[in-house]
Amino acid sequence: MTQIELRNLVKQYDAQDQVTLTGYKGEPALNRINLTINDGETLSVVGPSGCGKSTLLKVIAGLEYPNSGQVIYNGHDFTEIKPQDRGVGMVFQDYALYPTRKGRGNLSYFFEVHQRSEEEEQARIKATADLMGVDFDLLLGQIPDTLSGGQKQRVAIARCIVRDPNVFLMDEPIVNLDAKLRERTRIEIKKLLRQFGITTVYVTHDQQEAIFMGDRIAVMRKGNLEQVGTFDDLYYSPANLFVAQFIGTPPIAIVPAVIENGQIAIETTRWTLPSHITLPNGTVRVGIRPEGWRLDADDGISMAVRHIERIPTERAAFVIGTIAGAHTSIVAPVDYPARESVRVTPDWEQAIFFEDEGESALHTPGVPDLF
């Protein structure tokens, strides 16, 4: 059981195109990351591509060494420990199976290099095969080239768990699978993670996956950790505009507004803010989620409907248009009739207020008490 702590991690890549004679060209891949991953917890790391999430994983695994900062496992400084000695299990995006070894050989490499006994190896492989499901034995006798993507992924996951790792590290493990298989594998991985209760870091660029897999979610951007928290934290109290825009589909609408003595105006339409929201006068940006609008409100602002996207499987529709220059999606009943324009008013209780200049949040609604 392992708790991982990252203190002030800085990682700057030193590939040839990244360095000048005097220093580094670009921003660091990791910029002062402080993060604690609790024992037994699954932490999803999301962010747009190139934000440093894979680097974070490699630094935790020891495949990359940080330029400064510490990686601490259970209170011991592991910063300089080789990946060979960290006892982590890792699943890669491209599966990274050893192409010349059969499924069984892929699983047994760990035991070969650790000089474990033949019996232990056989027992562990058998236990893992039982865990991975009925037909997994068939995959063990095959060369990776002959396996399909999903099968390769299962072997890769088995190779990761066969050693009883301290930490699971997963680098976009299911991104290369097709949609249906992705769904199924996601559930399987989740089941395994729950079964093992091992500390896990799960990197993905898909927020749905991050929400599904992670007990907590870390959002990264350009080497910075923007926010860490549960989905509700991120959704209802984003630390800044980036997190608000990154989490949630369809995305949040960011509408410019002016606050004046407890009243708020979007373009020429005015509302009175609820009394508990106290904001200084001036321009702000209001973030309103698709479900944070009331349709056909009398005091609403008129929005020209661009189109209505109906999603019968979800029993919902999204009314899509533009308010004050901002792209806006609004949840509506699936049978919402088509029309030219609609009057909408934001539910101010659910709105998130951001600074006009800069990104930080001025007021967030906080996680609602549902029960």
Place this chain on the structure above:
Amino acid sequence: MSLFPKVGRNQPRMRAAWWMLVIFLCIGVALHLFPFFYMIALSVTPAHETLSPTPVIWPKEPTLAAWRLVFELTTRSSMDSAVRDLMSYPFYVYLGNSLFMALMTLLISLPVTSLAAYANSKLQRGPMARWSFLFFIGTLMVPGVVTLIPSFLMTRNFPFPLPSAPLIPGTDDPFPILRIWDTPWAVIIPGVFNAFNFLLFKGFFDTIPDSIIQAARVDGGSEFNIFRRIVFPMSIPVYAVAAWLQFGAVWDNYLWPLVVFQSPDKIPTSVAISNLMNRFVQAGSTSAQQAAAQTASMREILEAGLSWNGLMVLGLLQTIPIFIMFIICREYLMRGIRLRGLK
């Protein structure tokens, strides 16, 4: 034939182009095979016929006389002393020299070169990786002939490329040297690092995804174990290509062995055969007496049936080991050549 699209082969123009390509390739194959055919044809032609002004495509009366004679010559079992003395040692001595040098070079050079390429491709990082790559590849840009003299001096006073060993500063004693000149090591040691094979290996190792190496590291394999157990089994075709290229290069090398060998019992087949040809073709002499003796022995040899046909037999003997090597590595070679798209 990935050269040629599969779609639309039935179009008349495509079909014409296809046949043009086939004809072109057939001409290429014929051009490559004709010298071998001519060598074989000449080797079974009687001696007097090879000297006739009209070229012989296939002899009227094929004879194995030349083969027999060369056999006698190379085993020094001929009754005729003139034939026997053409070669100072039996052929198997030279064959053994050549094999020893070629195999030792392979044995040392393949691990050294491939490990260097692996380190450059997967372990070195940053600008140093680039610079060391350029440094090694840079050695390809210097023709071997340019370094012939310094290399020769180096074999005399290894490791100094100087006419004589320098003195240890402050004393009158020279630095200790190793004289590898006139030993097989003079051929083996310069071949230990092969820049072309380095390029070949590096090109292949670059195609191995880093994630495989990283997965093996996470699995706990030491760097050398990863190379031996994961990377090496993946790279066997490249090893086959490299081994074949280098075997051929060492086997066919002529100029360098000619420079570094003096003792007639140490020369490889390439030099031995060429010496024989020289002795045989140009019969150069300095005195009338010697010339007369030589002409007499030449006449004897000719009468015994040895002429161009015998040279062709020797030439074939020189080529055979490379064929054998090719057949040994054939399957991997084909895969490797497809892999790297070379030759």
